[in-house]
Amino acid sequence: MGNLGDRLPAAARAALAGCRGHFLSALMFSALVNILYLAPTLYMMQVYDRVVPTGGVTTLLALTLVLAAAIGTIAMLEAVRSRLMVKASMRLDDGLARAILARLIAKGQGGRGDPSSAQAMREFDTVRLVITAPTLIGVFDAPWTPIYVLAAVLIHPLLGLFVVCAGAILVLLTVYSDRATRRLTRTAHGAATRSVIVQEDIAQHAELIRALGMGRAMVDRQIAERAEGQAAGAAAQMATVRYAAIAKFMRLLLQSLALGVAAMLAIERQISVGAIIAASVLLSRALQPIEMLIGGWSNLQNANEAIKSLKKLLDDSSVEPVTTALPAPQGRVSAQKVVVRSPDGASVLLKGVSLDLEHGQMLGIVGASGSGKSTLMRVLAGGITPEAGKVMIDGAETGMWDAERLARYRGYVPQEPAFLTGTIAQNIARFTTIDPRYAEDLDHRVITAAQVAGCHGLILSLPGGYDCLIGRGGIALSAGQRQRVALARALFDDPAILLLDEPNAALDAEGEAALLRALDTTRRRGATIIVAAHRTGVLAAADRLLVLSNGAVDCQGPADDVLAVLAKRAGETAGNVVGLKGATA
Structure with missing residues (x-):
């Protein structure tokens, strides 16, 4: 989607700047969450390598308490992170909704059929709701994937290489998903905008439509407008679902293969038995953000198209300058x-x-x-x-x-x-x-x-x-x-x-x-x-x-x-x- 700050005019950049603290805090919490997610991996390794061979019940109890504390902290941090995203969404609404509505009024002379203003607030809500969607959490988690790669390398370099290759496979799937859905999403977005325009005409002139017997013709026209958008939207969703299913299949397969690679290394006594399970868990956690991005790619594409419309609406060249307050006019x-x-x-x-x-x-x-x-x-x-x-x-x-x-x-x-x-x-x-x-x-x-x-x-x-x-x-x-x-x-x-x-x-x-x-x-x-x-x-x-x-x-x-x-x-x-x-x- 690129850098939002570079793609939106001053009003939107100012609104996003007001949310910067929320995003930075969420990114920091994402780092803490991803570090703490190593706790289950370490717990498994300790259970299989220390507790089971020695029968140390006391050690198991201590490890379990530490794990419970780590998981509890993860839950708390994720809740705080979600609240930050909701707060950021509300802050963005406070900072930009007024500007959008003001531009809609100022641009009303451009005609009700202008696609940049036909459903501007819906476009804005599309962007705003993406902030609170799980897909953005995947964006925040993705930069911390190297943590799991590093942990896998520390267990064995071959496991680290396997995790990197698995991630590359899912990244390629993300690229193909983008190519498969971009044009369809754009078509669906344009058809949805035209459909809204037709709906406005029908609602505003319902009495005239009834009086002149144009009801069936207008319904047919609306259905035709919707059909194009529905077909393109359904095709985009199907493509997203298809790639998400492939990504899930690949993740499960690679996770199982990670067990096989780890088992081979364990047989050759290059890693411990506990590391076998740890390798599978590390791979699953490393690939989860990428899988989330693939699953929510259609939402990101819709937000991308919405950003284009908002950019057109909030074009800096049409922003009214601040004016000096002149005295009340006499009337010339x-x-x-x-x-x-x-x-x-x-x-x-x-x-x-x-x-x-x-x-x-x-x-x-x-x-x-x-x-x-x-x-x-x-x-x-x-x-x-x-x-x-x-x-x-x-x-x-x-x-x-x-x-x-x-x-x-x-x-x-x-x-x-x-x-x-x-x-x-x-x-x-x-x-x-x-x-x-x-x-x-x-x-x-x-x-x-x-x-x-x-x-x-x-x-x-x-x-x-x-x-x-x-x-x-x-x-x-x-x-x-x-x-x-x-x-x-x-x-x-x-x-x-x-x-x-x-x-x-x-x-x-x-x-x-x-x-x-x-x-x-x-x-x-x-x-x-x-x-x-x-x-x-x-x-x-x-x-x-x-x-x-x-x-x-x-x-x-x-x-x-x-x-x-x-x-x-x-x-x-x-x-x-x-x-x-x-x-x-």
Whole structure:
């Protein structure tokens, strides 16, 4: 598997460094355990060479007590070593799980189908669980195999040579096992990742699948994805089992042959009778770590593939730098020549879009479907990073801000509002965690946001009110209810910047009236508002308009000037289509 420290980026290396003490202690205990494992060998030699010929019962009792103490110490050291591995696993989780989850959120814009993030926490758990598996104990025991070779050499050089040759045979089996399973393990890993992606699609769109009668097709697709992975995984496991069986056969055979070699030496009176049994025990103990490695090779291969995915996810080049804490933004928003490509790079979604909005102003973004409105809103909200150009808040590029801190001053309603599993109150509060002593203050802030959004009564009408569970596993809100609760979430803690993407697409007359009141309240407190909409009644109060066409700015400026340009181009129908001011609202 190579050196993990060299193969992982800084975050993983730092986490592993925190576990170094545990690993070194486990290695030291492994040395003590392997030295003490010589006790049964010495016990047998003394019993056969001293006790049996002399009938020394007292000597047998003393030797037995010493052996019991040695075995008891071995048991204690192995228990401590196992605890160290568990502690190391937990320490690794504390040091790296947060970084992985943070990178998953930051990399979410890369698409749910990105193999490096599809099952990142499962990959991490695969690596973490290998630490506590018996296979790693074999890795720790392997360096101490020379102890048993040396003990065999001290009995007779021929026995030492026999142990070395036996070990070489099992090492060759390990190499062949690696060659036989590496490609299969990689194939199984890739198929498992694709299978997870399909499962996510099925779970997220189950209602649509049922409605359109795609259930059987999706099941067939999932079974096909699983079949490839299952076949490769089964083949890898079979290969591992096959080589493990061969290794076990060879170990038992070599152990028996060691008895034969020792017996021959004893017949020639080159070693004692007790050394015959000792030779077999020494060989068995020397080969045990290698046999453990062969038996757990598939686990090591899975961990190896998991490390590759984690390395891709935790690439150092994508780690956000530590930023200086800038003052709370007033709300000036600008963008300069923003360019965004589609995830596959085949098309340009935004073509050098620029805008400049003073704090307290309201900008309306209009354009046909596919013109780039939602993409621009996602860029302004920090959801995606443009390929070229920059977005600035109060004159500072967004990269100069801490992303989490900046988000507290920005409210955002996406085109398709989504909620995480939790209560309505938790979602509106953006899952803010505070000291329980101040829970009442948080509740007040949540209710205030809902009241400004005009959905306080709506929430109270739901089962459990603010404690109603929503998101996956909770109750299903209607499209209009989702938009109104999403508006409350966006208005939580009075953000300086409010971004709304089609906020009235699913609202009825009551909901749209509540939205207009919320916008008026937000404007009066001096917030900057950017709204993209098809139903343009919500843009009647806009100070400025920006018209997008095929990802480029068609025209922008003060609302009256833009309306005049559109009217000049298309006559009075422009007023009816855009419908932004006066009677056209």
